[in-house]
Amino acid sequence: MKRPRALIIWGGWDGHHPEEVAGMVAGHLANQGYIVNSTSHFGSILGSDLSPIDVVVPIWSCGISAPPYADCLAAAVRAGTGLATxxxxxxxxxxxxxxxxxxxxxxxxxxxxxxxxxxxxxPLARERSVLKLEDELYSVDVDPDCQILATARDEETQMPAAWTKTFGDGRVFYATPAHDLDNLRRQEVRDLIFSGISWATRPAVAS
Structure with a gap:
């Protein structure tokens, strides 16, 4: 079986330490047998042939309005490239x-x-214990076609915190935790995120 290919696109708000996080993610994926390309150049999406890429991992926050780039990414996922972030x-x-x-x-x-x-x-939710986190808690609006994997509960509210969906032929995974490096270094959080990346990877080559 050929090795899966991952494209990590990092940048955006420095408070989320995108370069360091990208390095952590790239190192783990490489250890899992992925061929990893990590870039901070947004133009790697536009006009590129993303069909050889089996999963795109954006590490980019405080986004921009750039419809042509978003359209290219959506087209790649619709054709079978995975998306996990x-x-x-x-x-x-x-x-x-x-x-x-x-x-x-x-x-x-x-x-x-x-x-x-x-x-x-x-499968991403089975046999996982409840995690107690000190983290930035996101409030999100989630589409009804998503499959919720986890919820975040505090004294004030309960809201979706991780989900999957399909988009055309592609798989999509998202989880809200890991605002800071300490939370990303927690084994349980890392396991959720990297399991999600593996699940979203094009199934024919998923590890």
């Missing part, structure tokens, strides 16, 4: 195309102590 990646692009692709919209955030509780029978 977390936390600020929900806001890579500020337009309807990307919101429809990722399956939700960022609304607001606040720092909170909360529990991440896994729900449903999706």
């Amino acid at each position: 977390f936390h600020g990646g929900i806001n890579m692009f500020e337009d309807d195309t990307y919101a429809n692709l990722i399956g939700g919209r960022y609304v607001e955030d606040r720092t909170a102590s909360y529990e991440l509780e896994f729900v449903g029978d999706h």
Whole structure:
């Protein structure tokens, strides 16, 4: 079986440490047998043939309005390339195309102590224990066609925190945790994110 190919596109708000996070993600994927291309050049989407890419991992927040770029990414996923991201990646692009692709919209955030509780029978949610997190808690609007994997609950509210969906022939995964490096370094959080990336990878070559 050929090795899966991952494209990591990093940048955006420095407060999410995109370069360091991209390095962590790239290193893990390489150890899992992926061929990884990591770039901070947004133009790698536009006009490129993304068909050889099996999963795109955006590590980019505080997005921009750039419909041609979002359209290219959506076309690639529709044709079978996977998309997997977390936390600020929900806001890579500020337009309807990307919101429809990722399956939700960022609304607001606040720092909170909360529990991440896994729900449903999706393979990514099964047999996972409740996680207690001190993290930036996202409020999100989620499309009804998404399969919710986890909810975030604190004293004030409960809201979706991780989900999957299909978009054409492509698989999409998103999770809200990991605002900071400490949370990303937690084994349980890392396992959720990297399991999501593996699931979203084009199934014919998924590890």
